[in-house]
Amino acid sequence: MSKELNIVLVEPQIPQNAGNIARTCAATGARLHLVKPMGFSIDDKKLKRAGLDYWHLLDITYYESLTDFFEKNKGPFYYFTTKAHHTYSDISYPDGAYLVFGREDAGLPESLLCKHPAECVRLPMIEGARSLNLSNTVAIGVYEALRQWGFPALSAAGRLRDYVWEDEIV
Numbered sequence: 495m496s497k498e499l500n501i502v503l504v505e506p507q508i509p510q511n512a513g514n515i516a517r518t519c520a521a522t523g524a525r526l527h528l529v530k531p532m533g534f535s536i537d538d539k540k541l542k543r544a545g546l547d548y549w550h551l552l553d554i555t556y557y558e559s560l561t562d563f564f565e566k567n568k569g570p571f572y573y574f575t576t577k578a579h580h581t582y583s584d585i586s587y588p589d590g591a592y593l594v595f596g597r598e599d600a601g602l603p604e605s606l607l608c609k610h611p612a613e614c615v616r617l618p619m620i621e622g623a624r625s626l627n628l629s630n631t632v633a634i635g636v637y638e639a640l641r642q643w644g645f646p647a648l649s650a651a652g653r654l655r656d657y658v659w660e661d662e663i664v
Contacts (some may be wrong), residue, residue, distance in 0.1 A: 496647050501592075502571075506533065527554075538605075583638055584615065
């Protein structure tokens with residue numbers, strides 16, 4: 495059984511973050527949605543380098559604005575923000591969920607968050623910590639949804655390149 499997970503970056507500013515997130519999406523089968531304006535070009539060398547050679551595996555869509563994104567996608571949406579009262583693990587993510595993340599320097603617009611308090615989630619941090627790195631936060635959110643779904647269509651076991659695990663010896 496395959497499930498669909500959507501990752502939305504609203505106005506990302508740092509190409510290395512977007513590249514790392516693109517790689518996470520490619521490796522997990524999640525769809526990536528990038529909302530303009532962005533702080534870099536899609537041809538940026540730092541973006542491409544951070545994504546390594548995973549670009550051919552990526553399902554990516556670009557939007558001219560947040561309004562454009564919401565007109566073309568119906569949710570359900572979950573807004574990751576440091577301002578939320580619920581933690582990311584409090585949510586049971588349904589098939590087709592959109593995990594929405596804001597700019598590295600400003601997060602998501604508070605006007606948007608106020609309209610959807612039940613769908614706003616945060617990662618717990620110590621008091622006084624401002625935020626976590628965007629690409630790390632996305633990875634945590636992605637893997638929580640996938641964990642809840644039993645990691646569908648993902649390989650759960652790895653292999654050594656030059657050796658064999660003892661329990662694989664026949």
